[in-house]
Amino acid sequence: MTATIIDGKGFAAGLRERIAGHVAGLKSQHGITPGLAVVIVGEDPASQVYVASKARLTAEVGMHSVKHELPRETSQAALLQLIDELNRDDAIHGILVQMPVPDQIDPNAVINAISPEKDVDCFTPANVGKLAIGLPGPVSCTPLGCLMLLRDQLGELSGKEAVIIGRSNLVGKPLAQLLLRDNCTVTMAHSRTADLASVVKRADIVVAAAGRPNMVKGDWLKPGATVIDVGINRVPAPERGEGKTRLVGDVEFDSAADVAGAITPVPGGVGPMTIACLLANTITTASLLNGLVPPKDLTP
Amino acid sequence: MTATIIDGKGFAAGLRERIAGHVAGLKSQHGITPGLAVVIVGEDPASQVYVASKARLTAEVGMHSVKHELPRETSQAALLQLIDELNRDDAIHGILVQMPVPDQIDPNAVINAISPEKDVDCFTPANVGKLAIGLPGPVSCTPLGCLMLLRDQLGELSGKEAVIIGRSNLVGKPLAQLLLRDNCTVTMAHSRTADLASVVKRADIVVAAAGRPNMVKGDWLKPGATVIDVGINRVPAPERGEGKTRLVGDVEFDSAADVAGAITPVPGGVGPMTIACLLANTITTASLLNGLVPPKDLTP
Numbered sequence: 001m002t003a004t005i006i007d008g009k010g011f012a013a014g015l016r017e018r019i020a021g022h023v024a025g026l027k028s029q030h031g032i033t034p035g036l037a038v039v040i041v042g043e044d045p046a047s048q049v050y051v052a053s054k055a056r057l058t059a060e061v062g063m064h065s066v067k068h069e070l071p072r073e074t075s076q077a078a079l080l081q082l083i084d085e086l087n088r089d090d091a092i093h094g095i096l097v098q099m100p101v102p103d104q105i106d107p108n109a110v111i112n113a114i115s116p117e118k119d120v121d122c123f124t125p126a127n128v129g130k131l132a133i134g135l136p137g138p139v140s141c142t143p144l145g146c147l148m149l150l151r152d153q154l155g156e157l158s159g160k161e162a163v164i165i166g167r168s169n170l171v172g173k174p175l176a177q178l179l180l181r182d183n184c185t186v187t188m189a190h191s192r193t194a195d196l197a198s199v200v201k202r203a204d205i206v207v208a209a210a211g212r213p214n215m216v217k218g219d220w221l222k223p224g225a226t227v228i229d230v231g232i233n234r235v236p237a238p239e240r241g242e243g244k245t246r247l248v249g250d251v252e253f254d255s256a257a258d259v260a261g262a263i264t265p266v267p268g269g270v271g272p273m274t275i276a277c278l279l280a281n282t283i284t285t286a287s288l289l290n291g292l293v294p295p296k297d298l299t300p
Numbered sequence: 301m302t303a304t305i306i307d308g309k310g311f312a313a314g315l316r317e318r319i320a321g322h323v324a325g326l327k328s329q330h331g332i333t334p335g336l337a338v339v340i341v342g343e344d345p346a347s348q349v350y351v352a353s354k355a356r357l358t359a360e361v362g363m364h365s366v367k368h369e370l371p372r373e374t375s376q377a378a379l380l381q382l383i384d385e386l387n388r389d390d391a392i393h394g395i396l397v398q399m400p401v402p403d404q405i406d407p408n409a410v411i412n413a414i415s416p417e418k419d420v421d422c423f424t425p426a427n428v429g430k431l432a433i434g435l436p437g438p439v440s441c442t443p444l445g446c447l448m449l450l451r452d453q454l455g456e457l458s459g460k461e462a463v464i465i466g467r468s469n470l471v472g473k474p475l476a477q478l479l480l481r482d483n484c485t486v487t488m489a490h491s492r493t494a495d496l497a498s499v500v501k502r503a504d505i506v507v508a509a510a511g512r513p514n515m516v517k518g519d520w521l522k523p524g525a526t527v528i529d530v531g532i533n534r535v536p537a538p539e540r541g542e543g544k545t546r547l548v549g550d551v552e553f554d555s556a557a558d559v560a561g562a563i564t565p566v567p568g569g570v571g572p573m574t575i576a577c578l579l580a581n582t583i584t585t586a587s588l589l590n591g592l593v594p595p596k597d598l599t600p
Contacts, residue, residue, distance in 0.1 A: 183490070192459050
């Protein structure tokens with residue numbers, strides 16, 4: 001193995017420390033305590049773990065953390081009413097509704113109900129558009145985390161060839177906007193790309209966000225490339241015992257680490273950055289809602 | 301010369317005929333006359349020519365056409381009040397404010413004042429975001445025109461390598477979204493791209509939208525590539541007489557036509573498509589404002 005392992009977990013911890021500093025500053029200088037409300041409908045165990053972790057880290061950086069746990073059978077009307085209350089609550093600067101929601105609720109109706117000014121996930125069309133145009137606002141959390149890791153690893157990104165695999169609204173598309181803003185030449189590749197291996201071969205920066213375990217092989221990479229693995233896939237791990245599983249990314253780590261210059265591990269790479277950037281976005285929206293300029297180190 | 305010349309002027313004429321058919325249908329079946337309001341501030345001669353042409357073609361397809369010509373010294377407040385009136389006018393389904401506006405007016409304030417539901421230029425963040433997410437709404441006119449010409453020329457675009465040169469909010473970025481939706485592998489290149497010629501060389505589809513006369517040379521192209529030239533640059537033409545000028549694109553036409561499979565001319569290529577797509581967008585917004593599904597042949 002030759003690649004530097006990019007320590008997303010460590011970077012995220014440092015980012016949360018800086019966020020705690022900004023929270024303290026907002027409190028002491030402006031009397032503002034940034035508040036994040038997390039809403040979860042139903043008892044999906046994975047979502048519950050994730051939401052509990054968000055709430056804990058929110059409180060840890062000194063923010064006001066509110067958690068709303070609604071029963072599985074909650075109606076869409078009831079959920080929209082709660083969102084409306086949170087939209088009007090001056091103590092709340094960020095609203096996150098944990099997806100997926102149960103079948104009786106239309107996720108688009110939920111997204112459209114959240115005030116764009118409090119949309120810390122950057123789900124609403126208005127915020128997606130602002131990101132594309134380059135106007136200030138919250139930025140999709142995982143892409144913002146990828147950008148921070150890339151800048152930390154490479155410094156200047158201008159002129160680099162970046163290939164993003166996967167064109168989701170949550171990761172691939174907004175990340176393309178961010179890397180373009182940093183003057184990368186950006187290629188968006190996906191399941192219909194004719195010869196993915198040769199497209200990846202030309203990249204100085206590879207971001208894998210396709211949701212396919214171990215898809216990107218080491219011999220696809222340009223030697224020295226920086227690899228950001230957004231995938232989090234649970235696969236069977238019989239070597240750990242019957243019925244056991246483990247997490248792998250979209251990149252075949254061992255073969256990639258022999259060719260890449262730097263690579264994020266899974267877990268411990270991009271994952272911890274996503275929650276940290278959710279907190280960063282809450283500082284951004286709390287600043288904008290109060291007519292302040294958001295801290296430069298938390299925004300693209 | 302080996303390339304097929306893509307007849308944008310002819311295609312646009314056919315498109316306007318289809319639009320006239322949709323206008324007639326909306327009138328007879330739903331009692332709706334699509335209305336487009338064009339607002340121009342000041343006496344810039346190029347803008348006046350363009351606005352006059354828009355108004356003429358709007359009327360020609362049977363739409364309700366309104367033109368507001370405001371003096372150069374119009375205040376921002378007065379312009380925003382006019383926009384507010386047009387937003388509330390049920391006879392108007394599309395509002396276009398001709399850019400650039402005079403210095404005393406903030407273009408972003410103008411854009412944000414236009415109701416996204418009537419934003420036929422697709423300037424507002426909400427519509428930019430909808431385009432990225434894939435929700436129905438108006439689509440930036442020039443990119444929509446490019447997409448129509450490409451589909452007409454090539455049929456299925458899935459899996460093709462597309463390179464877009466230029467990353468403007470009006471052309472490059474929204475076109476990337478459209479080509480991605482059609483399953484192209486999309487590269488966004490620009491002034492900071494390290495080796496533009498070699499990036500262009502890999503493309504089945506090249507879209508030049510950089511605003512630099514004759515920048516793309518024939519020997520940059522992959523033989524057989526389809527070339528869409530969005531550039532409209534006025535350059536000196538001493539061969540036509542002293543002080544004379546002519547229009548050229550961003551592609552060096554003669555050398556490119558020897559290598560490309562198909563190419564749009566300048567003028568007569570993309571230009572006429574832009575106005576036709578403005579009319580198409582007015583049908584789309586008129587449909588959506590009245591709870592109707594927009595015609596499939598006018599949308600991506």
